[in-house]
Amino acid sequence: MDDIQQRFTDRLKERGIELNERQLEQFETYYKLLVEWNEKMNLTGITEREQVYEKHFYDSLTLAFFVDMKKVKSLADIGSGAGFPGVPLKIVFPHLKLSIIDSLNKRITFLKAVSEGLGLTGAEFLHGRAEDWGHKRGYRDAFDLVTARAVARLAVLNEFCLPFVKPQGTFAAMKGTDPAEEIAESKKSLRELRGELESVEAFRLPFDDSERHIIRIAKTAITPYKYPRNPGLPLKSPLV
Template sequence: MDDIQKAFVERLQAHHISINEQQLHQFENYYKALVEWNEKMNLTGITEREQVYTKHFYDSISLAFFVDMMSVGKLADIGSGAGFPGIPLKICFPHIKLTIIDSLNKRITFLKHVVDTLGLDSVELMHGRAEEVARKHGYRDGFDLVTARAVARMAVLNEFCLPFTKVGGQFAAMKGSDPAEEVKEASRSLKEFRGKLNKIHSFSLPVEESDRHIVVIDKTGPTPSKYPRKAGTAAKTPIM
């Protein structure tokens, strides 16, 4: 274990999350795959090893600081890109059944490579638009926890993510800067999609002290059948 890995492990332990040698090995292999594939396709602008461990891995796992991952059976990661936050959470909490949905097939191909290389099971990788997948049986109102990291503004995310969230489950939006204004403008869409604001959690990333916020929404009832609207509509004309 080198200094970067040691700092990573200690920072997680400070939040009562312990990882073993195998899990640490999975994170290192994930990092290597990310850098290797990033030379062929645009996965991330962050490739320096210490920054990947902090800004991608630790940042992804930070969701578990505020949501009890041990009570989560099924997790959906919407617009996951290079697998954040879904894959780091799956490494730390192997019991989770993870579904990743992304609209770019190249990214799904990369994620299949990662899942195979890391030996992860109970991971479903789906190429498609969130608005279309959310209408399929088994996905709609089907997940204990749904998350999206830096994908869109809250009014749009509510329509992307709440249809996947089961009644009694939660949707957690992972944000950088203070989302208070976004949350305020999304109040109508929250009601429309049967969501209720639980809490906005704030913290800072280690070392660089950059702000992070996690908006936790409770799902209070089934999504009305007319939602989500057809692909592209939420982004163009969000409900506000």
Template sequence: MNSTETWFVQLLEEHGVAISPLQLQQFQSYYALLVEWNEKMNLTGITEREAVYEKHFYDSVTLSFFMNMSDVSAVADIGSGAGFPSIPLKICFPHLRVTIVDSLNKRIQFLEHVVQELGFQHVACVHGRAEDIGRLPAHRDAYDVVTARAVARLSGLNELCLPFVRKGGVFIAMKGSDPAEETAEAKRSLSELRAKLTKVHHLKLPFEQSDRHIIVIDKLADTPAKYPRKAGLPLKQPIV
């Protein structure tokens, strides 16, 4: 292992996440594919190995520090971009059935290539807008955990993501700086979408020491039929 992989494995182990040699190799392959494809399309502004492992890989897995992933079966990642947090979570927890939704087909092509190269089973990469995919019976009210990392303000994000969550499941929004203003602004959307905020966890990245917040929202009942509204409206005219 190089120095980056050494601290990565050690820090995850401190949080109860054990990485096998195969899983470490999958992270290595993922990093190589990310850098390779980033030369022809804009996937990330971060490409230096140490930074990718800290700000993308480790950051993605922090979700599992606050949730028992052995109790989770089906995960949907909305607006996944280059595959965060879903791909690192799938590497660490191979039992997960993962659906990745992104509106840009080029990113979906990259993610499909990653899935193939890493030898994943039970990962679906879906091209489309969350407002449209969230109305399809196969995806609506269907997932134990739905994630979104650095996608949009919570008042609009709730409407994009909560329709995917099953009753009794959770939506986890991964944010950077203190989301207190966002969570206050999002109260009406939570009520409308039959959900409630249950916890906001705070942590810092190990080296950069930048703030991260993990917002946990419980789904109380099935999504009302009128949500999500047509594509574009949730972010342009959020429920506030």
């Protein structure tokens, strides 16, 4: 274990998460694949090793500081890009049934290669729009936990993500700076999509002091079938 891995494991241990040798190997393999594939396609602007461990891996795992992942059986990550936060969470909590949905097929191809390289089981990577997958049997009203990291404003995210959450499940939006304005404008979307604001967790990353927020939303009932609307509409005409 080198210094970067030591700091990574120490910071996680402070939050009650302990990594074994296999998990550390999986994170290192993930890093190498990310850099290798990033030369062929634009996956991330962050490729320096310590930065990847801090701003992608650790940042993804902060969700587990505020949600008891042991009680979560199924996780959907919407618009995951290069696999954050879904893949780091799957590495640390291998019991999770993970579904990642992304609209760019090249990213899905990358994630399938990552899954194979890490030996992940119980993970699927689906190409398509959230607006389409949110209407499919087996995905709609189906997941204990749904998340999205820095994808869109909350009023839009609610329409992308809440249709996937089972009643009494949780949608957790991972944000950077203070989301108070986004939360204020999301009241209509929460009401329409049967969501209820549960909590807003504010914290800072330990290495560069970056501001982070996790917005937890409880799903109170089945989402009306008219949502999500046709692809493109949630972004073009948000429920505000």
